[in-house]
Amino acid sequence: MSRRHIGQEKFGFSVDRGQHCSLDELARLIDWVPVDHCLYVISCSAKGEPAWPPIALFKAMLLSIWYDLSDVKLAEALDDRQSFRRFCGFSTQETTPERTAFVRFRKALVAHGLDKTLFDEITGQLKAKAIHVKTGTLVDATIIASASQDDEEGHWVKHKGRPAVHGFKAHVGADADTALVEEIAVTPANINDGKAGPDALPDNPGEVFADSAYCGNHFGDAVRAKGGTPRIVATGMWGKDEAEALARLDAWNQPIHRIRGRIEKIFGTWKRSYGLRRMRWRGLAKAGVQIRLTAIAYNMKRSLNIIAMAG
Structure with a gap:
């Protein structure tokens, strides 16, 4: 050529x-x-x-x-x-x-189909520079509005108290210490977080921190199959009375909330600084390209900061 x-x-x-x-x-x-x-x-x-x-x-x-x-x-x-x-x-x-x-x-x-190949190659290089000891993984998903509501590969989804959104969902696994994105799955917006969550798990994830949307055996078994330990926000616990049950629930959930909240900064950077508030192009495949290119750009900037701080 x-x-x-x-x-x-x-x-x-x-x-x-x-x-x-x-x-x-x-x-x-x-x-x-x-x-x-x-x-x-x-x-x-x-x-x-x-x-x-x-x-x-x-x-x-x-x-x-x-x-x-x-x-x-x-x-x-x-x-x-x-x-x-x-x-x-x-x-x-x-x-x-x-x-x-x-x-x-x-x-x-x-x-x-090169977006995942490129993401894996560059992320592998960056992890070798920035991640020294793997201790844990953050897993969560974010919804990104489609370029057009006529995009047949997107889907409507509505969360309680929020307007309905037509679009796609990025399911992300990120290192708990460095906040580098390690794995991504892209689906229509109506796909359940727990169902798609296993596709966002990196190998040897360590402790996996996620919210209550990831409760259930499907995700938990996938974490354990990769050698990890689920740390999922619970919605209820047993106790001899209500006060004890709430105290136990709070003691379990608070450390998880504190750690898993770091992934919101990743999504905030993507949407606030990198233009991922809305898809630029139509279709699931192009949504995957845009999201993975955004993750590559984010990981490069993040790695540069990590290396500068370490120096």
């Missing part, structure tokens, strides 16, 4: 003015060679044109999440901002992709 060669300055005039930013640190955080290898099957060129390197388009997708940019705004920013060009591997003078290249790239990710 024919591909463009990028990153070469014209006439050899490459000047480093020492203007570096956090994107340069993020670029150094990952070994991009195996990521590029995962993307090797992709060629999403316009008819009759050489394809843009898929690794450059993938990095551009991360920029769109960190800075909450549409395809149009991403194309404009990539053309204009030197830090964006540097992160993606473009020189200061060469042309950069138009928005249609990003559309074709996403379609190719869906067609080849």
